[in-house]
Amino acid sequence: MTPVAIVTGASSGIGAATARRLATEGFHVLAAARRTDRLAELVEQITAAGGAATAVACDVTSDESVAGLADAAARAPGPVTLLVNNAGGARGLDPVESGSVRDWQWMYDTNVLGTLRVTQALLPALEASGSGTIVIVGSTAGFTVYEGGGGYTAAKHAQTAVAGTLRLELCGRPVRVVEIDPGMVRTDEFSLVRFGGDADKAAAVYAGVPEPLVADDVADCVAWCATRPPHVNVDRLVVRPLAQAAQHKVHRVG
Structure with a gap:
């Protein structure tokens, strides 16, 4: 039977790219996200390329929505062997003394509790497959802090703690836990969301960086x-670009 991979946050960026790539690896991909129009386009692309995918509307901050994802997984055409917890994001770049509680709460709910909800919902199916893998897409912000990043780094540190704890708790059971921590990644939306849609501020993050x-x-x-x-x-x-030696050390040209 065709193995099934579930990817959250699949409507854009890393999630969409991961869904496309896993389809080429022979997985039937359940692409999960809130924006169903984008998911439909993604599924069409995957299908046109000879892969298999299904769109599943899912908001990882909602218990009911995540339960719906689990129901979709139960109807999938094969065993669920892979879960990629990718949904997440950053909002704001304010110092701790003036940071928005609402932004911090959104980042924690999406990055940390979203990972918790989806993992809890899909773990029985992953274990039942006899060879399950949970991938948590974190960030180098999960082990290095920086000014203005308090809310995001706190959430990503917490996500790292979840990954490590889960690996300990699942020891002896047929489920792997993998944490992938990217550094500077240029996508269409990450920095735009962080800066409330300010395209100039978003572009400045990558200005002069050769090949992020x-x-x-x-x-x-x-x-x-x-x-x-x-x-x-x-x-x-x-994983970082060659130009980024550390969170605070980035080579820029021009």
């Missing part, structure tokens, strides 16, 4: 980790 990572680079990492032999667990994969 793109979504396909991270998708490649997800696919590589997920397709290792079942006894091989890649605990954490940190």
